[in-house]
Amino acid sequence: MRNGQIPGARGRVRPLTLLGDAVLHEPCREVTAFGPELGDLVEDLFATMYAAQGVGLAANQIGEPLRVFVYDCPDDDDVRHLGHVINPRLVEADGVVIRGPEGCLSLPGLEAGTERYDHAVIEGFTMTGDRLRVHGTGWFARCLQHEYDHVEGTIYADHLKGWRHRRLMRQAGRASWYRGTVPA
Template sequence: MRHGSIPGARGRVRPLSLLGDPVLREPCRDVTDFGPELADLVEDLFATMYAAPGVGLAANQIGVPLRVFVYDCPDDEDVRHVGHVVNPRLVAADGVVLRGPEGCLSLPGLEAGTERYDHAVVEGRTVTGEPVTVHGTGFFARCLQHECDHVEGRLYVDHLTGWRRRRSARQITRAPWHRASAGQL
């Protein structure tokens, strides 16, 4: 990505992987090649996220099992955070646990009150291989934890318990995108 360019402007919108696609449930592989294919993937992730629209998107959500995600997400003070992380590691999730509405582009139209910490720190690399550390608070911390879950093969519904989990399971079976092979939380 060129410095100063609009993320996703050169990317192509790719189809989203939906719940039931095995790529969403497998831990993703580390990126080892920081070349033009990775830059193209990041551009495609931004283009797809903006088209969806969403505030974050992991590579496995477009069928690519690599540890990469992008984000364009506000925090609770309405400060906009835009970027990407390659080979992300959630190194801190702490502070106050808050339950807030959470959805996912791979489970379109659904959301549930999900508990997340209000502070998160993610370490990884940029598309060119430079080290990067991203700090998030509030809604942006939720986004970072959500995307780190994706690269580990987890979804927000995995954090649900009790009636919230049962309600989400019912909503999934009724969703128009639900496939016979999907549906299991």
Template sequence: MRQSSIPGSSGQVRPMTLFGDPVLHAPCAEVTEFGPELARLVEDMYASMYAARGVGLAANQIGVARRVFVFDCPDDEDRRHLGHVVNPRLVEADGVVVRGPEGCLSLPGLEAGTPRFDHALVEGVDLRGEPVRVEGTGFFARCLQHECDHLEGMVYVDRLEGWRRRRALRAVAKAPWSEPRAQP
């Protein structure tokens, strides 16, 4: 059976992990085995991201505490960036800090003005362990920083301060998908 070249077309949609689940609030483990299981995970991540209408997805957002993320995200010039990074490291985040609306598939229906740098550089490897370097500006830089944060056990709410953070946490508590649980 030949695999399709369309990312996610052979993947299964997995349920999204929601804010408050411990897997979202702890650093993810490095990937050490490269093979069919990792390839299946990446396909499932694409399928899950597309089903949820997202532009990026970290593995812990579908309950897998491994350092992997996928993306299909435009930049500010509407150029499409499509790919995945295994064991990513955010090696540069610089430029102008822009406070822009940011949402998350693990906090469905919510967003908040979140400060991010307008340039980011991520290095890691692909499914075969070959080096990958992904650079982005604008909205795509925001996506790269957001997904790297997930793998460190952070969500965008962790970047908020003061009244913005309090307002976001109140919105989480009122969200129809939220369950009463202790704050992380």
């Protein structure tokens, strides 16, 4: 996103990590170097997210266990939110809890009703090290919480309980992309 370029225009599409890969269940490391390599990672994240037709993507979803995520997501009023966050911290998640459909590029083709707050605030940094505060409502709040979960080593399936969790895991076990043992 340098010099007004379209995000991801100079990035490369990377393979996605999928359910069963350990990197998705480990907390990511803090970013300490704000240099060109970080800019390249952000570009690759955007390129990969757009190629997979997603609205958000965390670095561990392309095998990089760093606290970085990107997003291009509308809110409930169809206002587009586009950006990235380095070393995000979820500082607010409140309001009404809504169970809504949620999917993930690391669980392609699957979706489950997942409870999320309808308001979220993330603080962190830009790739150049400037402080950042992102407010989200509705669908965008869901996206922020989802991507924050990724850098914490959590996926949306971890929020599901009972039959919703069992059903999603059965679906994952039948998916052509799944290579592991179906988690409980």
